[in-house]
Each structure stands twice: as C-alpha cells, then as structure tokens.
Amino acid sequence: MKLNLSEHRHLILLQYILFISVILYFGSSLFVPLSFGLLISCILYPVCAWLEKHKLSRMGAILVSIVVLTILFTAIVYLLVTQVLSFFQELPGLKSRLTDAEQQISVWLSNNFNMEREKQLQWLDKTINDSGASAMSVISGMISASAVGAVYFILIPIYAVLILYYRHKWMEVLYRIFPAEGRERIRELVELSIQSYYNFIKGMALVYLIVGILNSAGLFLLGIPHAFLFGFVASILTFIPYVGILVASLLPISMAWITYNSIWYPLGVIAIFAFVQYLEANLIFPLAVSSRLKINALATIVSIFAGAIIWGISGMILFIPFLGILKLVSDRTPSLKTLSVVLGDETN
Numbered sequence: 001m002k003l004n005l006s007e008h009r010h011l012i013l014l015q016y017i018l019f020i021s022v023i024l025y026f027g028s029s030l031f032v033p034l035s036f037g038l039l040i041s042c043i044l045y046p047v048c049a050w051l052e053k054h055k056l057s058r059m060g061a062i063l064v065s066i067v068v069l070t071i072l073f074t075a076i077v078y079l080l081v082t083q084v085l086s087f088f089q090e091l092p093g094l095k096s097r098l099t100d101a102e103q104q105i106s107v108w109l110s111n112n113f114n115m116e117r118e119k120q121l122q123w124l125d126k127t128i129n130d131s132g133a134s135a136m137s138v139i140s141g142m143i144s145a146s147a148v149g150a151v152y153f154i155l156i157p158i159y160a161v162l163i164l165y166y167r168h169k170w171m172e173v174l175y176r177i178f179p180a181e182g183r184e185r186i187r188e189l190v191e192l193s194i195q196s197y198y199n200f201i202k203g204m205a206l207v208y209l210i211v212g213i214l215n216s217a218g219l220f221l222l223g224i225p226h227a228f229l230f231g232f233v234a235s236i237l238t239f240i241p242y243v244g245i246l247v248a249s250l251l252p253i254s255m256a257w258i259t260y261n262s263i264w265y266p267l268g269v270i271a272i273f274a275f276v277q278y279l280e281a282n283l284i285f286p287l288a289v290s291s292r293l294k295i296n297a298l299a300t301i302v303s304i305f306a307g308a309i310i311w312g313i314s315g316m317i318l319f320i321p322f323l324g325i326l327k328l329v330s331d332r333t334p335s336l337k338t339l340s341v342v343l344g345d346e347t348n
Contacts, residue, residue, distance in 0.1 A: 025310050032314045033152045037159025039321055041167075042194050043201050044069065048164055062164045066157050080229065189332060193325050200324065211235040211280050218272035222265065224256050234273060238280070249273050295327050299343045 024031055044065040051061035163170065174186050216231030224230065234248035249269065256265035303323045307315025327343045330336035 021310060028311050028314075032311055032318070033155040034159055035318050035322075036152070036156045036314075037163055039197075039318070040069070040156065040160040041163040042197050044160065045164060045167070045194050046198050058165060062161050066161060070157065080232070189329055192332070193328050196328055197321065197325060201321075207280065207285055208232075208235045208238070210284050211238065211276055214276045214279070215273065218276065219252060219269065222256070222268045222272065223260075224252055224265070224269065225259060226255070230255070238277070245273060245277055295323060295343050296345045299323065 044062070047065045048058070048061040051064060052058055056064070171187065171190065174190070175183050178186060212232035212235035214231075215234050216227045219227035219231055230248075230252040234245060234252070237248040238245055253266045253269050256269050257263075259265070300320065300323070303319040304316050307317070307319030309315070311318065323343065327340065330340040330343065
C-alpha cells in the first residue's frame with residue numbers, strides 16, 4: 001500500500017526526530033556544554049552589543065560580561081553552599097529528634113497494628129542497610145557529577161566567548177544553510193529570538209528572586225530552620241511545572257514536623273508555599289515577564305522528561321529554553337504553523 005504525501009512527510013519527520021535524538025544522546029558530552037554556552041551567549045549578546053557601542057572592543061565586552069556573570073553565579077552558589085553546610089552542622093540535633101519521633105511511631109505501630117518491637121527493629125535495620133547502599137550509590141554519582149561539572153565550568157565560558165566572538169561567522173553559516181529564507185528574514189528571526197529570550201530570562205530571574213524571598217520570609221516567620229535555603233531551593237525548582245514545588249516542599253515539611261512535633265507547622269509550610277505559588281502564577285509572573293513565550297503545560301512537561309531521558313538534569317534545564325525558541329520561530333514561520341499550534345498555550 002502506497003503512502004500519501006502527508007503520511008510520507010510525517011514518516012520523514014519521525015525519522016528526523018529519532019535520528020537527532022540518537023545523536024544528542026550519544027553526543028551529550030559535546031552538546032551539553034555547547035548548548036549551555038549557546039544559551040549564555042544569547043543572554044550576554046545584548047550586553048556585549050551595548051558595551052561595544054560604548055567604544056569597548058568585542059573581546060573586551062565579551063570578557064567583561066563573562067566575568068560579571070561568573071561572579072554573580074559564584075556568589076549565588078556560595079550562599080547556597082553556606083546554607084547547606086549550616087544545615088549539616090545541625091544533623092546531630094536532628095538525629096536526636098528523629099530518635100524521639102521513631103519511638104513515638106513505634107508506640108503508635110504497637111498500639112494500632114500490634115507490631116512487635118523486634119519486628120520493627122528488623123524492618124528498620126533492613127531499611128537502613130538498603131538506604132546505606134543507595135546512599136553510597138548517590139555519593140558516587142555526586143562525585144562523578146562534580147568532576148563533570150568542574151569540566152563544564154571551564155568549557156561553557158570558553159564556548160560562550162567563542163560563539164559571541166565569531167557570531168558573524170555563525171550568521172553566515174545560517175545564510176548558507178537556509179538560502180531560501182533570505183538574509184534579512186534569518187537576521188530578523190535570530191535577533192528576535194535572542195532579544196525575546198534575553199527579556200524572558202531577565203523576567204524569570206526576577207520571578208525566582210521574588211518567590212525565593214517570599215518563601216524564605218514565610219518560613220522564617222513560621223520558625224522553620226534554614227528558611228533561606230528551603231525558600232530559594234523551592235523557588236528554583238518551580239521551573240518544573242507542578243512536580244517541582246511538590247518535591248521542594250518535602251524537606252521543609254519534614255523539618256517542620258521534626259522540629260516542632262506538631263501537625264500545624266507542616267500545614268503552615270504547605271499554606272505558605274501554596275499562597276506564594278498563587279501569587280507567582282497570578283501576579284508576579286505576569287508582571288515580571290512582560291514578553292514571555294507561552295507554551296502549554298503538556299509540551300513543557302514532555303520536553304522536561306525528554307530532556308531528562310536524553311541529557312539527564314542538564315536536559316531538564318536546557319530543553320525548556322530550546323522549546324521556547326522553537327515556539328518563537330514557529331510563530332513567525334508559515335511552514336511551521338502546525339508546530340506553533342501544538343506548542344502554544346490555548347490562551348494565545
């Protein structure tokens with residue numbers, strides 16, 4: 001049976017998707033830092049262009065932008081690391097609280113399920129042994145990830161510098177790859193993509209900052225230890241729709257219960273996060289991100305999980321902005337209108 005033209009095109013598209021996915025999966029060591037470098041160059045390009053207009057050389061403008069971004073990133077990481085170290089310093093105290101909580105749970109199990117203390121200890125020993133093996137696996141993975149991260153920390157700025165420095169050469173490559181589109185059309189799409197993504201990132205950074213401050217303030221007023229750490233981790237994880245805030249709330253909820261041994265404090269943490277999320281969705285995000293790229297939740301979640309499958313955590317971070325750029329280009333390309341409909345929010 002012969003395929004019609006539409007079915008033939010869809011089959012070719014699926015083959016392209018599969019082929020590209022395989023290349024990205026096996027070439028992750030090359031494409032992940034290169035992709036981060038590309039996104040950073042998109043963020044820094046307007047800054048570099050502004051500095052160059054003010055009589056700074058191209059390489060000078062690039063180096064100034066990279067240094068400022070590196071200092072800002074290092075400061076954020078330093079603040080989070082100090083909070084994590086402070087959290088670990090309190091582990092002995094938390095251990096005693098966990099012991100008290102374990103005794104209360106043991107009494108509750110004995111009274112309600114007639115589970116003998118000996119059986120509870122056997123189950124607990126088995127759980128600890130299994131957790132220990134899992135912990136060693138996690139620690140090994142963290143060490144490996146730290147080594148890779150150190151390499152990326154060196155490669156990504158280098159890639160960003162080279163992409164920015166040779167940007168005219170990359171534009172010439174695009175002209176040759178897509179000659180039918182015309183130079184002006186390609187330049188317009190690239191400049192619009194960079195400017196829109198730059199504005200989007202600025203808005204999102206402001207959203208994360210405001211949400212982190214509100215989360216931290218609420219947890220601090222509630223008396224939850226390490227409010228700054230929990231508040232900003234929850235803010236950062238909101239980039240994962242629905243799932244991120246649920247995962248981020250587990251640790252402060254557990255901390256609230258261990259610290260105060262009362263159900264009202266965990267409920268207070270839930271109430272704070274729910275209220276801040278409501279403000280973020282209905283007030284903070286619309287005001288801070290004036291030119292956001294509207295992508296429906298299904299496409300966002302699919303891109304996050306696809307990124308996780310192909311590139312792990314890096315893919316979860318990278319695939320969302322790439323999807324946003326793809327949506328922006330498809331909105332302004334007649335041949336990609338179907339893709340624009342698939343990715344677009346129903347409110348568009």
